Amino acid sequence: MSPLSLDLSPDLFPALTEAQADPDGPGAHRPALHFGDRSLTYGELAATASPLAARVAEAGRIAVWATPTLETAVAVVAALLAGVPAVPLNPKSGESELGHIVSDSAPTLVLAAPGTQLPPALAALERLDIDTSAPTTSLPSPGAPDPESPALIVYTSGTTGPPKGAVIPRRAIATTLDALADAWQWTGDDVLVHGLPLFHVHGLILGILGPLRRGGSVRHLGRFETAGVARELSEGATMLFGVPTMYHRIAETLPDDPALAKALARARLLVSGSAALPVHDHERIAQATGRRVIERYGMTETLMNTSVRADGEPRAGTVGVPLPGVELRLTEEDGTTAVEAYDGETVGEIQVRGPNLFTEYLNRPEATAAAFTEDGWFRTGDMAVRDPDGYVRIVGRKAxxxxxxxxxxxxxxxxxxxxxxxxxxxxxxxxxxxxxxxxxxxxxxxxxxxxxxxxxxxxxxxxxxxxxxxxxxxxxxxxxxxxxxxxxxxxxxxxxxxx
The missing domain is CATH 3.30.300.30 (ANL, C-terminal domain)
Known part of the structure; x- marks a missing residue:
């Protein structure tokens, strides 16, 4: 495992900064975002996002209507350039949930793609349409945000009550993406393809901000389909991010789709997350393509905690080892007694500590305090066992x-x-x-x-x-x-x- 150098500078996107400084340089012409037949180079993204950043710099907090579109990516990048916390909104949320999130997070603006019809729950917010047509010159980005300043407020799924807003600092985004770069040997030469929603950690932070931090590019399918995966991997994409339902559809399609099998075989890395990928699907994909899917483990409050490494054993049914900079322990039911066994059988609750963690639950000091132990470990609520070589296998939620x-x-x-x-x-x-x-x-x-x-x-x-x-x-x-x-x-x- 190579050592990890954590970059805690305010600059989340060095390639974008370089393109902004030298609009005629080679870096400015590198592809950054691709959604269907629409795309932006790094120079175009800088010229598009920086004026928007200037417009929202004094907004305090903004909401982003997070459709799987180019506009959503531009809006979130602009908010990060401005140092303004962004609240990604799930377009499929019901009125009650949206009303709670808007009331709780109190944004002053909602950013959306032109022509998008917004629900009544957002009617009281000032609306700003996102213009992705790049002007001739870019503007300087406002300020230089502190690494501890809030970058995103991402709402949990609310399985045990109303959704809670996890305040994610810039520091957590930078360290998680850099740790994944170490684990996955992720570079600016990689081209990522995915069709995930853009209102949560997997699709937005890993899937959009990850390639931009590396100086690479992302091709978003808009809507997941196996034909799109085959097309993009056949045309130069090197990595695929998905969730188990997507990989299950891939596994089901492979026997009758040799083009898909050939395309997947060309991929450098196939990554699954957000839930456990059944071993049966692992094996079907490996048998048809010769490529093994690797899994990683994270959650809204912690971003990424563990992963199977690109240079490690891609063992089905595990989420690999702790990422660089992340401490992980298993505890007994009392939440404090450590489980020392590495026997693949003894179950304990996962607790983590490190720079990847969120700051707090917005407006919920009691919930924030309850989520941590006295010595700073975050209680994930996930149960796991550890194999003798340290690989973590999650066996379910504590609840x-x-x-x-x-x-x-x-x-x-x-x-x-x-x-x-x-x-x-x-x-x-x-x-x-x-x-x-x-x-x-x-x-x-x-x-x-x-x-x-x-x-x-x-x-x-x-x-x-x-x-x-x-x-x-x-x-x-x-x-x-x-x-x-x-x-x-x-x-x-x-x-x-x-x-």
């Missing part, structure tokens, strides 16, 4: 995926992966329910591959017992047409009911 059955602590994630290896299972989720004898019994929620002939509970129990251990077998099986998922493809287990 929904830790099942205590028969005296054992069991992670739902490993059972889900085992179920997905059964040929009769298309999708799987695992939860626990009260049991008078066991404490909790394991419940499997299955989308069968053939609805007319679904696998039985005995068949699945034997399958899991053979692969894992008898105490990890499901005792109850429910068959569904589909699993409830959010916009990022994560299964919403709280929506699974026994009625």
């Amino acid at each position: 929904t995926d830790l099942i205590k059955s028969g005296g054992y602590k069991i992670g739902a994630g490993e059972i889900e992966n085992a179920l997905l290896e059964h040929p009769g299972v298309r999708e799987a989720a695992v939860t626990g329910e009260p049991d008078a004898d066991l404490g909790e019994r394991i419940v499997a929620w299955i989308v069968p591959a053939d609805p007319q002939s679904p696998p039985t509970v005995d068949e699945l129990a034997d399958h899991v017992a053979r692969r894992l251990a008898p105490h990890k077998r499901p005792r109850v099986v429910h068959h569904l047409d589909a699993l409830p998922r959010n916009d990022m493809g994560k299964i919403m287990k709280r929506a699974l009911t026994h009625d």
Whole structure:
């Protein structure tokens, strides 16, 4: 592992600064952003974003209507140049959620693409349309923000109450992107393709700001489709970012699409995140392309914590090792006693500490205090085990995926992966329910591959017992047409009911 030099200067985008200083230089003509048939070079991005930065410099805080468009990328870059905190808004949010976010974050402006119809929840905000037609000259960027100053306020999914605004400082963005550059050998020569939404960490910070910090380029598909992935990777893209639902579609398409298999085989790096990628999909993609998907682990409050390294073993079912600069420990249920075992079996809660962390939950001092231990570790709520070589394997969320059955602590994630290896299972989720004898019994929620002939509970129990251990077998099986998922493809287990 190479040492990491953390650049905490206010300049998040050196290539953009260079293009701004020398509009006729070679760096200014390098491609930066590409959305469909629209694109901007670094020179054009500087000339487009810097006037917008000057206009919003005194705004205090701005909202960005974060559609998957060139305008969203320009707006966020402009806010970062101006040192003004930006609040990315999910265009699919309902009125109640949007109203809460606007009230909580109190932006003075909302930036949107021209012609976009905004919902009533934003009606009281002054609107500023984003002009992506570059003027003839760029303006100097206002100020030189402190590394600790807020860059983005990204709202959590709100699974346990109203969404909370995680205040992400410039320091966290810079250190996370530089740590990923170290882990993934990410350079300005890389061309990233993705089709992720732009209102969260994965799509916006990693997928847009990441290439810009490296001086490389990004080709956004607008909307994910396997044909777009094949086209861009065949035409020079070197990296693909996706979530498990996207890679599942890729795995399903590969047997009948040799062009897609050939394109993926050319990629330097295939990265999955935001949820666990089933081992079955890992293996299908590797078998068809010769390329293995690597996984990383992060969350809104921490940005990225771990990753399988580009020069490491791309082991399916793991999220790799802690990134440079990130401390990671597992703890017992008391939240303070460290789990020392590296045996691949002992479950503990992940806690992290490092420069990648958020500053606070906006307007929530109590929630902020509760999220950290007294000695500064952030409680992620994710449960994991560590293999002997330090690789981390996440087994689920503490609130929904830790099942205590028969005296054992069991992670739902490993059972889900085992179920997905059964040929009769298309999708799987695992939860626990009260049991008078066991404490909790394991419940499997299955989308069968053939609805007319679904696998039985005995068949699945034997399958899991053979692969894992008898105490990890499901005792109850429910068959569904589909699993409830959010916009990022994560299964919403709280929506699974026994009625």
